[in-house]
Amino acid sequence: xxxxGVCLHVFFCLIASSSTTTKEETTLYLNKRGNVEELRSILxxxxxxxxxxxxxxxSHDKLSFEKSSECLNKLKSLVDITNITAESExxxxxxxxxxxxxxxxxxxxxxxxxMCKTLRNVTRQDYRSCKVTAxxxxxxxxxxxxxxxxxxIPKQCQNGSLTEVLPLLGDWVTxxxxxxxxxxxNKWTSDCETDLELDAGAYAAITFLAIVGFLVVxxxxxxxxxxxxxxxxxxxxHDGSDTVDVDLDNGGIQAVEEISAKVTExxxxxxxxxxxxxxxxxxxxxxxxxxxxxxxxNGIRVLSINxxxxxxxxxxxxxxxxxxxxxxxxxxxQGFTLIANAYSSVDSFFCxxxxxxxxxxxKQLTKKGHLTLPQWIAFYFHRYVRLTAxxxxxxxxxxxxxxxxxxxxxxxxxxIATNHETCKKYWWTNLLYIxxxxxxxxxxxxxxxxxxxxxxxxxxxxxxxxxxxxLFLYPKIGNKVNTVALGxxxxxAGLITAYYNLEPSMSLGNPxxxxxxxxxxxxxxxxxxxxxxxxxxxxxxxEDAKEIVKIVPLWKKAIVALPFWVVTALIxxxxxxxxxxxxxxxxxxxxxxxxTDSIAYEAVARIAWxxxxxxxxxxxxxxxGGFINSLLSWKGWLVLSRxxxxxxxxxxxxxCLIMTETRHSFSLEPDFEMAVFYLGVMLMSxxxxxxxxxxxxxPIASLESITYRKK
Numbered sequence: 001x002x003x004x005g006v007c008l009h010v011f012f013c014l015i016a017s018s019s020t021t022t023k024e025e026t027t028l029y030l031n032k033r034g035n036v037e038e039l040r041s042i043l044x045x046x047x048x049x050x051x052x053x054x055x056x057x058x059s060h061d062k063l064s065f066e067k068s069s070e071c072l073n074k075l076k077s078l079v080d081i082t083n084i085t086a087e088s089e090x091x092x093x094x095x096x097x098x099x100x101x102x103x104x105x106x107x108x109x110x111x112x113x114x115m116c117k118t119l120r121n122v123t124r125q126d127y128r129s130c131k132v133t134a135x136x137x138x139x140x141x142x143x144x145x146x147x148x149x150x151x152x153i154p155k156q157c158q159n160g161s162l163t164e165v166l167p168l169l170g171d172w173v174t175x176x177x178x179x180x181x182x183x184x185x186n187k188w189t190s191d192c193e194t195d196l197e198l199d200a201g202a203y204a205a206i207t208f209l210a211i212v213g214f215l216v217v218x219x220x221x222x223x224x225x226x227x228x229x230x231x232x233x234x235x236x237x238h239d240g241s242d243t244v245d246v247d248l249d250n251g252g253i254q255a256v257e258e259i260s261a262k263v264t265e266x267x268x269x270x271x272x273x274x275x276x277x278x279x280x281x282x283x284x285x286x287x288x289x290x291x292x293x294x295x296x297x298n299g300i301r302v303l304s305i306n307x308x309x310x311x312x313x314x315x316x317x318x319x320x321x322x323x324x325x326x327x328x329x330x331x332x333x334q335g336f337t338l339i340a341n342a343y344s345s346v347d348s349f350f351c352x353x354x355x356x357x358x359x360x361x362x363k364q365l366t367k368k369g370h371l372t373l374p375q376w377i378a379f380y381f382h383r384y385v386r387l388t389a390x391x392x393x394x395x396x397x398x399x400x401x402x403x404x405x406x407x408x409x410x411x412x413x414x415x416i417a418t419n420h421e422t423c424k425k426y427w428w429t430n431l432l433y434i435x436x437x438x439x440x441x442x443x444x445x446x447x448x449x450x451x452x453x454x455x456x457x458x459x460x461x462x463x464x465x466x467x468x469x470x471l472f473l474y475p476k477i478g479n480k481v482n483t484v485a486l487g488x489x490x491x492x493a494g495l496i497t498a499y500y501n502l503e504p505s506m507s508l509g510n511p512x513x514x515x516x517x518x519x520x521x522x523x524x525x526x527x528x529x530x531x532x533x534x535x536x537x538x539x540x541x542x543e544d545a546k547e548i549v550k551i552v553p554l555w556k557k558a559i560v561a562l563p564f565w566v567v568t569a570l571i572x573x574x575x576x577x578x579x580x581x582x583x584x585x586x587x588x589x590x591x592x593x594x595x596t597d598s599i600a601y602e603a604v605a606r607i608a609w610x611x612x613x614x615x616x617x618x619x620x621x622x623x624x625g626g627f628i629n630s631l632l633s634w635k636g637w638l639v640l641s642r643x644x645x646x647x648x649x650x651x652x653x654x655x656c657l658i659m660t661e662t663r664h665s666f667s668l669e670p671d672f673e674m675a676v677f678y679l680g681v682m683l684m685s686x687x688x689x690x691x692x693x694x695x696x697x698x699p700i701a702s703l704e705s706i707t708y709r710k711k
Contacts, residue, residue, distance in 0.1 A: 071157035095151035108665035116152035135187035150409035201400030219275030280694035298641035299632030311342030322665035354531025389700035399423025423447035433458035494603035504601035527610035561624035568612035646689035
């Protein structure tokens with residue numbers, strides 16, 4: 001049997017098994033709707049083989065129920081078509097049912113959540129919206145099928161009772177289909193929405209929000225009123241000898257800012273003003289640049305984070321597609337690989353981070369010769385404080401507060417519920433940036449799913465001076481050490497892939513790739529090391545290369561630059577789209593990638609991608625970027641690039657909230673619907689990031705600057 005009819009199989013089996021009608025009653029009912037033979041013909045036409053459907057539903061004894069439970073008896077009374085009551089009518093109306101598109105993979109039978117609330121209000125009984133999932137294995141199909149049903153469940157079937165009944169129904173389905181459909185007894189899940197109480201984490205989140213809100217309001221008011229307060233006396237001795245007269249009624253307002261600029265403010269006043277929206281918005285929207293900035297990085301950052309959002313958006317949406325066959329059509333398109341294999345976007349961020357840390361630290365070492373212990377402390381303190389403040393905010397929100405903001409049958413989704421449990425136990429590992437290693441549990445859901453990247457990046461930053469100082473003091477040794485580290489990391493990736501027989505990418509559906517390869521620092525450090533070498537190269541020869549290129553004719557620049565651009569573009573194309581054939585083999589034909597291909601890809605792909613990106617950055621900086629450099633260095637990217645960190649922290653939780661609140665399945669054919677949804681998620685992520693940036697990220701950065709670095 002193929003997947004075309006499995007939903008109808010299960011639907012009719014469950015309805016039949018739950019019915020208490022007699023043979024005569026069922027026959028009468030079927031005669032009203034059409035006889036059994038007509039129903040068989042319909043099922044056969046849409047691809048469902050004969051499953052011995054008769055006018056007499058099987059008795060409950062045949063379902064192997066040794067003794068009826070309170071839950072089962074309640075369900076039997078609700079689906080008894082001979083005794084329809086107002087309660088049973090609302091129950092059936094609120095329950096999910098097979099809808100159009102069954103034969104093309106619409107396996108979401110989503111009920112009416114609002115009707116469930118009506119049922120609860122009308123009957124005054126404790127009905128809850130619940131989600132039931134089952135994993136079905138269809139004969140000759142390599143991929144299991146997940147069935148999802150939502151509806152209104154009575155109190156008798158909550159707290160695990162429903163889970164006890166469902167596997168027995170699954171056994172009956174397997175028996176009646178003669179093994180063509182097997183419902184995994186261990187994969188039945190039933191989750192019902194519950195009344196949640198605020199815990200310590202939620203109160204901490206609310207307190208944190210209140211403090212930040214208070215500081216923002218006070219800081220903004222103080223920033224606006226402080227100059228006016230200084231001028232109220234009309235005479236202010238600002239330098240010990242001169243007097244400034246200010247007439248507020250005669251254009252004197254213009255002098256207020258001049259007075260404020262001449263006043264040496266107290267540390268407290270400066271600290272309060274750090275939270276001023278007027279100041280933080282000005283910092284966000286400024287497009288001023290300084291000499292020596294690598295402006296093309298701004299465009300790369302924004303494009304990369306948008307690529308990350310695209311990959312994550314589709315990853316969540318595909319689980320609720322009403323037309324699963326559409327996924328197979330997408331896989332046939334080569335362009336879809338850009339979404340399915342979007343993981344290189346993260347390697348871009350690792351490469352950029354290593355490049356900037358290396359280049360800036362080398363410039364500082366050049367200027368000072370060496371760093372003292374307080375300066376090294378400042379080096380780490382500065383990084384930790386700036387990253388951790390907004391990070392802590394999102395841990396509190398997503399880990400403890402989001403679960404109180406959602407409702408409906410999907411409010412118990414794993415990404416929301418298990419996030420809370422992990423955050424409650426292991427929030428401290430996030431603040432220490434070791435959450436990619438602790439807890440070392442392959443099945444544990446992380447506290448903030450995207451936080452594995454932050455842990456890796458901080459760990460690389462901590463050890464980066466070892467490589468950078470060696471490059472500064474002993475370039476030959478430093479290059480050898482970096483090269484050996486690159487080789488060791490690539491070798492580790494290949495050996496791990498070979499030992500665990502892993503696929504070349506998570507896009508091929510093996511969750512072990514994330515645990516064994518994707519999140520661990522000894523594999524992910526390769527782009528960072530390439531970035532460190534790139535920063536050192538630019539520090540050594542960047543200015544000289546710029547001067548040489550300036551005097552070279554345009555046609556010679558094109559001759560020199562074009563081969564580099566073509567080769568690097570082909571490398572990037574190969575890294576991303578090279579898996580297209582593997583995707584087709586895996587999902588269309590059930591054929592796994594060869595172990596040799598997997599080892600080669602995992603060992604080389606990250607180095608190849610980051611090296612190609614690094615060469616393109618250097619070409620832009622040397623004056624060989626042409627219109628590409630002009631595009632990436634556009635000043636508009638500067639504003640958006642300041643938001644990329646906050647966008648990264650926010651976007652995944654936002655997608656979870658949207659998907660959890662969704663009351664329906666998605667249809668992405670035509671592609672326009674997916675484009676609209678993606679653009680909506682991206683826009684909301686940036687808007688939310690503005691709030692996080694102006695209220696937390698930038699104020700803390702300013703506060704850290706005036707309280708520590710100026711000392």
